[in-house]
Amino acid sequence: MTRLYNEPSAFADEMIEGFVASHGRWVRRVSGGVARSTRSTPDSVALVIGGGSGHYPAFAGLVGQGLAHGAAMGNLFASPSAQQVYNVAKAADNGGGVLLGYGNYAGDVLHFTQAQDKLRAEGIDCRSIAVTDDISSAPLAERHKRRGIAGDLTVFKVAAAAAEAGYSMDAVVGIAERANDRTRSFGVAFTGCTLPGADHPLFSVPEGRMAVGMGIHGEPGIGETDIPTADELAELLVKDLLAEIPDGLSAHGARVVPILNGLGSVKYEELFVVYRRVAQLLSEAGIEAVDPQVGELVTSFDMAGTSLTLFWLDSELEELWLAPADAPAFRRGAVSAQALDAEQLTMGAEQQSVIPDASEESKTAAPMVLAALDAAKAVVDANVEELGRIDAIAGDGDHGIGMERGIHAAVAAAAEAVERGAGAGTVLNLAADAWADKAGGTSGALWGMALRAVGQSMGDSERPNAAAVAAGVAEAKRSIMDFGKARVGDKTLVDVLAPFSEALTAAVQGGASLREAWGAAATVAEQSAEATANLLPLMGRARPHAEKSLGTPDAGAVSMALIVRAIHNTLAGNTAGKISVKETA
Numbered sequence: 001m002t003r004l005y006n007e008p009s010a011f012a013d014e015m016i017e018g019f020v021a022s023h024g025r026w027v028r029r030v031s032g033g034v035a036r037s038t039r040s041t042p043d044s045v046a047l048v049i050g051g052g053s054g055h056y057p058a059f060a061g062l063v064g065q066g067l068a069h070g071a072a073m074g075n076l077f078a079s080p081s082a083q084q085v086y087n088v089a090k091a092a093d094n095g096g097g098v099l100l101g102y103g104n105y106a107g108d109v110l111h112f113t114q115a116q117d118k119l120r121a122e123g124i125d126c127r128s129i130a131v132t133d134d135i136s137s138a139p140l141a142e143r144h145k146r147r148g149i150a151g152d153l154t155v156f157k158v159a160a161a162a163a164e165a166g167y168s169m170d171a172v173v174g175i176a177e178r179a180n181d182r183t184r185s186f187g188v189a190f191t192g193c194t195l196p197g198a199d200h201p202l203f204s205v206p207e208g209r210m211a212v213g214m215g216i217h218g219e220p221g222i223g224e225t226d227i228p229t230a231d232e233l234a235e236l237l238v239k240d241l242l243a244e245i246p247d248g249l250s251a252h253g254a255r256v257v258p259i260l261n262g263l264g265s266v267k268y269e270e271l272f273v274v275y276r277r278v279a280q281l282l283s284e285a286g287i288e289a290v291d292p293q294v295g296e297l298v299t300s301f302d303m304a305g306t307s308l309t310l311f312w313l314d315s316e317l318e319e320l321w322l323a324p325a326d327a328p329a330f331r332r333g334a335v336s337a338q339a340l341d342a343e344q345l346t347m348g349a350e351q352q353s354v355i356p357d358a359s360e361e362s363k364t365a366a367p368m369v370l371a372a373l374d375a376a377k378a379v380v381d382a383n384v385e386e387l388g389r390i391d392a393i394a395g396d397g398d399h400g401i402g403m404e405r406g407i408h409a410a411v412a413a414a415a416e417a418v419e420r421g422a423g424a425g426t427v428l429n430l431a432a433d434a435w436a437d438k439a440g441g442t443s444g445a446l447w448g449m450a451l452r453a454v455g456q457s458m459g460d461s462e463r464p465n466a467a468a469v470a471a472g473v474a475e476a477k478r479s480i481m482d483f484g485k486a487r488v489g490d491k492t493l494v495d496v497l498a499p500f501s502e503a504l505t506a507a508v509q510g511g512a513s514l515r516e517a518w519g520a521a522a523t524v525a526e527q528s529a530e531a532t533a534n535l536l537p538l539m540g541r542a543r544p545h546a547e548k549s550l551g552t553p554d555a556g557a558v559s560m561a562l563i564v565r566a567i568h569n570t571l572a573g574n575t576a577g578k579i580s581v582k583e584t585a
């Protein structure tokens with residue numbers, strides 16, 4: 001339960017403001033997150049980490065000398081947008097290339113990869129490491145699908161120390177990959193968590209029970225038991241982690257960093273009681289515990305829960321792990337740092353976009369684009385809860401709030417662009433950037449891409465016509481499928497977008513007006529969204545719990561069908577009726 005907040009939608013931003021105000025010795029605010037406020041070694045590799053907020057000290061608490069150079073900070077439980085990652089990377093770059101480090105979540109992978117592409121296109125050597133330490137999130141044979149949890153810290157720490165020691169980019173990446181290969185975590189939860197302003201938990205655990213393997217965004221775990229004693233919990237965590245010792249290693253004689261991590265509202269004293277037994281068990285297995293960490297390192301907002309991480313060292317990893325560092329939430333040894341000068345401190349601050357010239361026809365059509373976005377906003381607002389409920393069945397329950405954040409930002413940006421005299425294409429392009437930027441998450445990246453494709457097809461020189469809109473939607477489908485790799489039948493929004501686009505193009509080619517064609521295609525979209533109930537998810541967060549979602553449609557497919565119907569109502573001049581999930585699903 002979060003008690004202290006102002007406007008819930010401003011929580012993440014205000015949290016960053018307060019964090020920077022209280023930690024100016026280490027960090028400064030840059031567009032998209034924070035960067036070091038101290039000088040870094042010229043030409044060294046910069047480590048830029050990030051992810052959703054709500055996991056403090058991940059990620060901003062790990063920015064400082066000897067640790068990360070910057071952190072891209074998304075909204076609560078939503079990956080930062082590609083633009084945020086790009087901006088932070090630009091602010092943090094020391095001329096030696098940028099390594100992006102994040103947990104392996106669909107939204108993070110999409111956004112960080114987009115940012116990486118953009119940085120590379122500018123000639124910056126940019127690489128990525130997606131941390132995959134959570135053993136409960138996929139079997140060993142599918143390690144690349146595992147989520148990143150408290151093991152983020154070990155990977156980031158040694159990569160940063162390697163960068164600080166002057167390693168080349170290839171060598172820093174090699175160290176980060178080796179640390180990831182040798183880091184395994186396993187977590188449990190006793191309660192869910194409630195986001196600021198919400199009147200019910202985002203996810204929950206039944207009273208007196210323990211969700212085994214639950215993810216840090218409430219992703220369903222692999223089992224549930226009564227809450228055990230502290231010793232029994234230590235035994236469960238150690239047993240499962242020792243059942244998966246990294247290749248080529250054995251417990252006896254190994255040197256391991258144990259991290260007993262509190263997930264948000266478990267007391268340090270409780271953690272110490274659990275760690276007491278962890279230490280005994282490691283010693284009984286012949287393992288030497290090196291520099292144990294007990295405390296909050298990657299949290300899940302106010303969730304009560306804990307995870308144990310074992311980081312299996314070799315001599316180089318041990319040296320890098322023990323190297324000095326000075327970040328708000330992780331300090332060791334002595335580090336001397338020089339503050340940036342006044343000019344450097346302002347680099348990377350927000351800038352207003354330039355509005356390109358547009359024809360009068362395009363400017364006249366711009367308010368119609370805004371009206372369509374407004375209709376999308378109204379339908380999302382009316383269905384936030386239900387979209388969250390559908391997403392929670394097998395995913396993380398944040399689809400409603402993610403869509404809400406995205407469409408609100410898109411409408412605000414579009415309204416400002418219309419005010420500043422933008423053409424229709426630019427209005428949609430700026431709305432696209434705002435959506436992706438403010439919403440983050442998988443759907444934020446994909447909706448940003450969709451709006452941008454349509455905006456670019458419309459352009460600013462002519463009055464938007466049916467052919468340009470249909471071509472834009474077809475391009476949206478192509479780019480989303482190319483980027484997200486989902487195909488029709490994988491139970492994602494592609495199951496709506498693909499048939500919608502095909503129906504729209506066919507109707508436009510058959511001579512229908514935009515309004516008629518869009519209406520016919522919206523009906524196809526609604527039917528397609530409903531049909532996703534019979535599919536098993538093969539992509540995104542719902543994949544590990546595929547069977548749970550049978551009988552329920554895909555959240556992203558449903559929201560897309562709702563939006564295209566709402567836009568049709570605007571095109572048809574019929575804005576009276578309220579559209580709800582029940583009509584499509």
Ligand SMILES: Nc1ncnc2c1ncn2[C@@H]1O[C@H](COP(=O)(O)OP(=O)(O)O)[C@@H](O)[C@H]1O
Pocket residue numbers: 106107391395396398399400402440441442443444446480484485486491492493494539540541554555556557
């Ligand atoms: N690879 C993908 N391609 C297309 N759509 C996807 C993909 N992965 C997930 N989705 C869509 O995104 C929706 C979830 O959006 P959101 O709640 O923002 O995601 P998350 O919280 O998982 O990042 C899913 O319901 C699905 O429709």
Ligand SMILES: O=C(COP(=O)(O)O)[C@@H](O)CO
Pocket residue numbers: 050051052053055076077078079103105106107108217396440441442
């Ligand atoms: O939730 C996070 C990112 O995952 P999405 O796939 O965007 O939901 C974030 O908190 C961890 O970085």
